[in-house]
Amino acid sequence: MTVQKENSMLKQKQMLADHFMELSQVRETGKKVVYTFVPGNLTELIYTFDMLPVYPEINALQSGMRKKSRDYIREAEDMGYSEDICSYVKCDVGMMVQGNIGPTGQQLPPPDLLLLSYTGCFVFMKWFENLKHLYPDAEIAMLHIPYQEGGRIEPDHIEYIKEQLRTEVIPKFEKVSGVKFNETKLGEKLDLSAKAEDLLIEIFDSAQNRPSPIDAYFGGVYYIGPIFTAFRGSPECVDYYEELASEVRFRVENKMGPITPDGVLQEENFRLVVEGPPNWTHFRGFWKLFYEMGAVFVGSTYTRVGGVYDDGFRHSSDDPLKSLAEYCLGCYTNRNLPQRIDLIERFITRYHADGFLVNSIKSCNSFSAGQLVMMRELEERLQIPVGFIETDLVDPRYYSYSNIKNRLDSFFQMLEQRQIMKRRMEAVA
Amino acid sequence: MKTYLGIDLGSTTSKAVLIDEKHNIIGRGITNTRSNYEVAAEIARMEAEFNSRFTILLRRMKESSSGEVDWNHLVALLEGRFHYLQFEERFAELKNAMLEQANHASNGVPAAEIVDIIRSACDDVEAAVKDKFFNNKVSSTSEFFRDLFSEPYMHAIQNRERDLFDHLVAIYDRCITPVENKLLEFNFIDLTEQALDFMPEELRSLRKEVAVHLAEVAAINLEPADFIGTGYGRQLLPFDQKHIKSEILCHAMGAHTYFPKTRTVLDIGGQDTKAIQVDEHGLVTSFQMNDRCAAGCGRYLGYISDEMSMSVGELGPLALKAEYESNICSTCTVFAGAELREYLNLGEKKENILAGLHKAIVQRAFGLLARSGGVRNEMTFTGGVARNPAVVKYVEQLVIQNYGDIKINLHADSIFMGALGAAIFSEAR
Numbered sequence: 001m002t003v004q005k006e007n008s009m010l011k012q013k014q015m016l017a018d019h020f021m022e023l024s025q026v027r028e029t030g031k032k033v034v035y036t037f038v039p040g041n042l043t044e045l046i047y048t049f050d051m052l053p054v055y056p057e058i059n060a061l062q063s064g065m066r067k068k069s070r071d072y073i074r075e076a077e078d079m080g081y082s083e084d085i086c087s088y089v090k091c092d093v094g095m096m097v098q099g100n101i102g103p104t105g106q107q108l109p110p111p112d113l114l115l116l117s118y119t120g121c122f123v124f125m126k127w128f129e130n131l132k133h134l135y136p137d138a139e140i141a142m143l144h145i146p147y148q149e150g151g152r153i154e155p156d157h158i159e160y161i162k163e164q165l166r167t168e169v170i171p172k173f174e175k176v177s178g179v180k181f182n183e184t185k186l187g188e189k190l191d192l193s194a195k196a197e198d199l200l201i202e203i204f205d206s207a208q209n210r211p212s213p214i215d216a217y218f219g220g221v222y223y224i225g226p227i228f229t230a231f232r233g234s235p236e237c238v239d240y241y242e243e244l245a246s247e248v249r250f251r252v253e254n255k256m257g258p259i260t261p262d263g264v265l266q267e268e269n270f271r272l273v274v275e276g277p278p279n280w281t282h283f284r285g286f287w288k289l290f291y292e293m294g295a296v297f298v299g300s301t302y303t304r305v306g307g308v309y310d311d312g313f314r315h316s317s318d319d320p321l322k323s324l325a326e327y328c329l330g331c332y333t334n335r336n337l338p339q340r341i342d343l344i345e346r347f348i349t350r351y352h353a354d355g356f357l358v359n360s361i362k363s364c365n366s367f368s369a370g371q372l373v374m375m376r377e378l379e380e381r382l383q384i385p386v387g388f389i390e391t392d393l394v395d396p397r398y399y400s401y402s403n404i405k406n407r408l409d410s411f412f413q414m415l416e417q418r419q420i421m422k423r424r425m426e427a428v429a
Numbered sequence: 430m431k432t433y434l435g436i437d438l439g440s441t442t443s444k445a446v447l448i449d450e451k452h453n454i455i456g457r458g459i460t461n462t463r464s465n466y467e468v469a470a471e472i473a474r475m476e477a478e479f480n481s482r483f484t485i486l487l488r489r490m491k492e493s494s495s496g497e498v499d500w501n502h503l504v505a506l507l508e509g510r511f512h513y514l515q516f517e518e519r520f521a522e523l524k525n526a527m528l529e530q531a532n533h534a535s536n537g538v539p540a541a542e543i544v545d546i547i548r549s550a551c552d553d554v555e556a557a558v559k560d561k562f563f564n565n566k567v568s569s570t571s572e573f574f575r576d577l578f579s580e581p582y583m584h585a586i587q588n589r590e591r592d593l594f595d596h597l598v599a600i601y602d603r604c605i606t607p608v609e610n611k612l613l614e615f616n617f618i619d620l621t622e623q624a625l626d627f628m629p630e631e632l633r634s635l636r637k638e639v640a641v642h643l644a645e646v647a648a649i650n651l652e653p654a655d656f657i658g659t660g661y662g663r664q665l666l667p668f669d670q671k672h673i674k675s676e677i678l679c680h681a682m683g684a685h686t687y688f689p690k691t692r693t694v695l696d697i698g699g700q701d702t703k704a705i706q707v708d709e710h711g712l713v714t715s716f717q718m719n720d721r722c723a724a725g726c727g728r729y730l731g732y733i734s735d736e737m738s739m740s741v742g743e744l745g746p747l748a749l750k751a752e753y754e755s756n757i758c759s760t761c762t763v764f765a766g767a768e769l770r771e772y773l774n775l776g777e778k779k780e781n782i783l784a785g786l787h788k789a790i791v792q793r794a795f796g797l798l799a800r801s802g803g804v805r806n807e808m809t810f811t812g813g814v815a816r817n818p819a820v821v822k823y824v825e826q827l828v829i830q831n832y833g834d835i836k837i838n839l840h841a842d843s844i845f846m847g848a849l850g851a852a853i854f855s856e857a858r
Binding site: 375376413 | 677710714
């Protein structure tokens, strides 16, 4: 079993190593580099031009996991960045200033193009404005994505985005890469994306089983790695998800729980749905607070941060630019609050969750705004216990073990007490 | 007799409650939390046990007696004397320890003279405390050994020269903690018989009647069938995990027991403020608590009372005499202290400043209430701070302002709600 798990893990590790190796060799290969963000990213388009993507958020979270973020943040604060600014930004800027050494220890190449493909997080714009100061030679391409204020994608939205792709983004790509746009090539990649997306949904949906074979939050961040970063649209990405899906099927057949850093979860006591990104600086310790209580996440919104496939969207070669537009528009933080609440409600009911937890991130407005409204609405709609904790993405100063533990103790006891009550009522009936 | 014990180890006070099978409180015990949590918990438990015996004694006296005697009054007098005798034992320990410490001269005053001063001050203390206990002037929930001793002691030495005064205070400071952390054993029947000797002349004729029941009451086995510890210091109690429960759940259950229609609980304790939403079974559905600052908690009032050289119990009544509330920024305890000094400097009346400080506390609590989902139906106010009349006044005001005409429940046992909830959970296991 452990070997099976390791297969997909090892595969992902190798994919990342190859990618960073390729990035470190751009001086020799002449490949152009695009810095871009995860939500609603245009990875397939980037590869259509044979360019290589770099995701500053991913570098920041990796720095957090590798305990480097504190130094990088200090560096940025010394430069004048305020304590209240998104810790990803500060971590990233600090890393670049200190030599831009990536997660594998290799130096990352500077950007040839700064592609701002999602604008729902306003920090992204300021982030890239700052990067432009660091890399004055880089070209900039900006794709404005309208927020789903009305709770749905309007035809105008799609036309507006396609127009920007045609007149702003694609010409910039052609200019930087020297490669002519090839829509057929893009379409082929999008069809490969759809295959991986189908498999990812199968994996997410496996959480309907008891015990759930996956942890859709802590395990989930590994599962979304390839699809939301540099690999969507590639055959390797499809291979990875086939491997992962077969491991998950094996666990379902054998009624096995998810794999934690301490082995397979033996007893599933609580099934949770969580809103908000995880903390990266204490990732394992944070995870342990849950799995040592037998708590498993059966659904999470963070694993929809790149794009949402739950309501049927798949990339498609039918109308490639429309497909890209829909993907950008549909990403989780671009949805309005009622839509997000509906999505969470669907997770809670579809995956039979016992409780809903918010991990509110001190330095992330896109996620944190509206979370209290979500809690209240879901509590009232579903009569489900809700919990609230606060951490940060990569600033370790905001991870207070005792505060989190104290709140989680109460939260788990709320769930336990409810189970006791339910058993008693069933016994009486 | 089957009993259940709940212990609530708070940051300021440790409480114990003993209940019977029907969830009636039969005994309450409270003491100040000290560095040795085990001793604090044990003293609270012991006090709850003694209090239970007096409750049972009272019940029996009422049942067996003709009804002409005011047994409530008589048993209260007896219990006051009992507590005085308990005080005496610890007092003797402290006096000896202080006399042992007084073995070197200070500022030209020979050691022998310091010994005399301490002896004389201790005589004053003894007389003052005796008067308090014999005339029911002791607040059982806020005056503990340390408070009972220190106030008359400081009074007795206050006119000494500065150096000598400091020396005498230092002797007390060195001795009080070890004496307070000492677990003294008391024999209920011996102490009660001695207490009977101290009863007023006209009541001594009843001695025989009491003595008949006393032996029986002392022999009742009150060993709890089960117990649960809760509160801020719960993890430090010498209990295993199954005997520990979150204070969020315990306060909610305590409030539900007295007021079953409670849907929102506001608990303001020593260093935490909690806004808790509960369902019709007393189970928690969500909660919010402060985690970055203790402004708005009991400790804030403690800090203010130090700044104003008043006892905590005096603050609320004085604030009620205000003509208006001075505007206090409510975000930080230490800064509120600075604001307080500034207002005093400007000649503002203490009453008005105190009113402003109390309102500030309540406004902070209402911020948490709003975050937790507001006040939904009956709100029960628990915790030590619920005994402060000015806080209660502003809570009532703000509930009406923000949520309309919602019933607010207050109970004389508000400080014991957590311990009561713990006892109930231990019975229900």
